Amino acid sequence: MRIIKTYTYEEMSSKAADIIASQIKSKPDSVLGLATGSTPKCLYEKLINKYVEGELDFSQVRTVNLDEYKGLDKDNEQSYYYYMVNKFFNHINIQEGNYHLLNGMAEDSDEECKRYNEIIRSLGQIDLQLLGVGLNGHIGFNEPNDYFSKEIYLDALKEKTIKSNSRFFKDPEDVPRFAYTLAIKDIMQAKKILLIANGKNKAEIMREAICGKITPQVPVSILQLHQDVTIVADCEALSLI
Ligand code: F6R
Secondary structure, three states: OEEEEEOOHHHHHHHHHHHHHHHHHHOOOOEEEEOOOOOOHHHHHHHHHHHHOOOOOOOOOEEEEOEEEOOOOOOOOOOHHHHHHHHOHHHOOOOHHHEEOOOOOOOOHHHHHHHHHHHHHHHOOOOEEEEOOOOOOOEOOEOOOOOOOOOOEEEEOOHHHHHHHHHHOOOHHHOOOEEEEOOHHHHHOOOEEEEEEOOHHHHHHHHHHHHOOOEOOEHHHHHHHOOOEEEEEEOOOOOOO
16 A cells, blocks of 8 residues: 655645556556545546646546446436536546446436446456545445445445535435445456545544554455555545554
């Protein structure tokens, strides 16, 4: 595990963008696993800037997103589809068929998991998986559990996650109670993992992630067993280590 400590959120975003840029330059048809949430917002802006300045070419890049709320459609501003397309994909030269997201409006959840599973298999191994971390240690939407998940599934969100994510919604009641997520196994099969975190409220979970016991009750702790993890985090998020 490599840990890169930065002083600011912006520096964290720049360093993480540099790592993703190196990945794309060394393998132009890289498969990137992508995350949403507040943490990677500035990172996506940095990648867009690199594209605009002619430093990066996304024409062969393929991406697969980690998760999606059940019940939110593509036009809903809180859906991860909306986030990715509007904050990132529309601003770079990625080809439309090359980015993949879960469909929050799928009628049959099992079929949707199956469909996405087939996409992941057809892409082969994820070259670089970007992750943020939830306050309770979730990665993707793998919430604390009694076991580490093996298959893409629909997870019930825990109270802590619903409360934390309510900051994005007008009414806390609007936060979906279920979300699709790649499994821990899919994440662990990525060749490289890049975890980003910032802010004081992430300090405790970052301590558990890096120094704590490996347990499915703290899903992020499993990363201690991955052979190529880079953490880029600001000094507040790393303040308890
Ligand atoms: C979202 C995702 C989640 C977030 C986590 C942290 O695609 O994978 O695990 O990374 O909830 O969210 P923020 O960045 O908003 O603190």
